[in-house]
Amino acid sequence: MNVLLDECLPARLRLSLTGHSVTTVPRRGWARIENGDLLRLAEKEFDVFLTVDRKLSAQQDVTKFDIAIVLIRARWNRLEDIRPLVPELLETLSHATPRVLITVGKI
Numbered sequence: 001m002n003v004l005l006d007e008c009l010p011a012r013l014r015l016s017l018t019g020h021s022v023t024t025v026p027r028r029g030w031a032r033i034e035n036g037d038l039l040r041l042a043e044k045e046f047d048v049f050l051t052v053d054r055k056l057s058a059q060q061d062v063t064k065f066d067i068a069i070v071l072i073r074a075r076w077n078r079l080e081d082i083r084p085l086v087p088e089l090l091e092t093l094s095h096a097t098p099r100v101l102i103t104v105g106k107i
Helices: 011-016 035-042 079-094
Strands: 002-005 021-024 047-051 068-072 101-104
Touching: 002 011, 011 021, 011 079, 035 047, 068 079, 079 101
Parallel strands: 002 021, 002 047, 047 068, 068 101
Antiparallel strands: none
16 A cells, blocks of 8 residues: 555654654655645545544545545644554554545544
């Protein structure tokens, strides 16, 4: 899967997502782009968009975008808080479906 990490996620998370091609919003040159525009750009090149932005689904109709969106729910967006969710995240990536928002983790 081609995976895009939102700019609110630690870039080092990409190293834990083995078996996938992962890049970040800033590395792609898309920092500070609003969510709707970002998802329109991302759907052209990526299969999955990872974020911790809990407001995204309220702000955007995810069914309009041909990309799977995975919302990571961790206490903080620090790598040490997200790392325990990596096994669940990898399992989720294996069956992520476009136009669907999937939540990983609990808070």
